[in-house]
Amino acid sequence: MNSFGTHLPLVVNLGKELSEFFALKEKGEIESARVVATRAEGIIDSLLVNPDLVGGGIWEMKKWREIMNDALSDEPQFSVSKLDVEIYFRPFALRLYE
DSSP: OOOOOTHHHHHHHHHHHHHHHHHHHHHTOHHHHHHHHHHHHHHHHHHHTOTTOOTHHHHHHHHHHHHHHHHTSSSOSOOOOHHHHHHHHHHHHHHHTO
8 A cells, every 4th residue: 555645545435435425315314324423523623624635625625515515505506426525536546445
């Protein structure tokens, strides 16, 4: 395994949580999705104070929070699926396990 900053494992874990969140949301299991959202929020919070995450990465974490909160709203503005999340986070996981 390559040596990366401490943010990469957190990003991979966030991808796992967001994938689970959108899978539950797609099944209509909103309360379970809210529990997963809480875990994802904790990871995002950890990433936002992580010194290894800079620039665009900070913006991306804030955007994922916004997307997740939007998905839980009565009238979501974004259209994001479990597959979209998996495609987005796959490169991070591949780098972690190279």
